[in-house]
Amino acid sequence: MIRDLQSLEAAMDRRMLLRLGACAGLGAALMPRLSLAAADPDLLPHVRTVIERWVGPGKFPGMVASLGIPGHDPQYVARGSEGFNDGDAVTADSLFRIYSMTKPVTGMAAMQLIDEGKLGLDQPLYEILPKYRDMMVQDTYDGSITELHPAPTPITIRQLLTHTSGIGYTIIQKGPIAKLMDEKGLIAGQVSRKEIPGLSRGKTVEGLDVFADRLAEVPLVADPGTRWSYSMGLDLMGRVIEVVSGKSFDAYLRETIFEPAGMTSTFFQVPPSDAKRLTTNYGAVKNVLVPIDPGETSIYLDPPPFPFGGAGLVSSPRDYDRFLRMLAQYGEIDGQRVLGELTVRTGTRDLLPPGLEIPELFGGNAGFGAGGRVGRGAEAGVYGWSGAAGTVGMVDMLHSLRSQIFVQFMPPNANDLLPEFQTALKADVMALLEKQ
Structure with missing residues (x-):
């Protein structure tokens, strides 16, 4: 992967990115009000404004964001196309390279084996x-x-x-x-x-x-x-x-998580039948986006050297929201038990050895669970991680709230898109509460 482009994930300000769960400070008593507010036809006006400002000529070809409220389908905001040279509209079913957002998936797969007594x-x-x-x-x-x-x-x-x-x-x-x-x-x-x-x-x-x-x-x-x-x-x-x-590792993920969770668009290798949905990834060079992996010729259309459990998956916003929703519901989705409740409860709590915390660059003042950051203090209960090409997925385990943004550019700290999204997301959630 990339070391010269500021070492990609090493250069990512995780503290900034992972505060997308800034809603974590919401009290449990407020969550029923938030659920009622989900009847509003537009849950994300501030996020919508940010995305519309960042999509277009000289900016990004397209991106998708979402907010999931307990008891409701997620609301998506999608603007633009899957690439500057790809006229297909970007949607919740478009495919994105999620890189290190693979880590929580692998982590939960391991936790299931621990729950079953096959691993300690x-x-x-x-x-x-x-x-x-x-x-x-x-x-x-x-x-x-x-x-x-x-x-x-x-x-x-x-x-x-x-x-x-x-x-x-x-x-x-x-x-x-x-x-x-x-x-x-x-x-x-x-x-x-x-x-x-x-x-x-x-x-x-x-x-x-x-x-x-x-x-x-x-x-x-x-x-x-x-x-x-x-x-x-x-x-x-x-x-x-x-x-x-x-x-095989890929078969285990497919049989244990993807198929029972209804995740039909998550792959280590994108099948030919789904190639048209694959977005283009860009390198950000002095505020100019240069295509480095066009969707139609992507390296993700080929078999990988091996299934990378730390950074190998391609997924869609709709699929990854199902993963987050399954976690928020402690292993169940649509009446289907995917992971054990203990698997999820343990995997989303702080598992760090005593006395350790993650460095400031990766979030600081935080713990780490099974492959994902675990918030502390005002962020308590927030679990998730981000990817090297601008994707972020978080779940607030205390309130069953989940949020995402999907875009494709490297390194993801090359501009102010992600911190602007974070601010807009928090504003939208607080506005929902104020309506009740």
């Missing part, structure tokens, strides 16, 4: 993947890869889910360890089939099993459980799920 939250990783028994750790974070010491404790499943395992990430690490990961093909994500300066990172290793084996050969960047460092832990979790379940 604090189980050592080496019991499933023996090559991780005797890991070595850099003496200095991002320093030498020869000055190492044995890991004092084993990596656990909890640590994989919460980015506290000490495993590195090619979009985060610098220096010799980054070079080593590149050389081993440990590039857990894809951007374009084109060779683009600053974007292309070499050839990704083929196969999730081979990925897991090679990653075990790379030193950890920190002792397990001692530091929050954005990692390939959720990609490795895909291999854990394969070994424990006896199914």
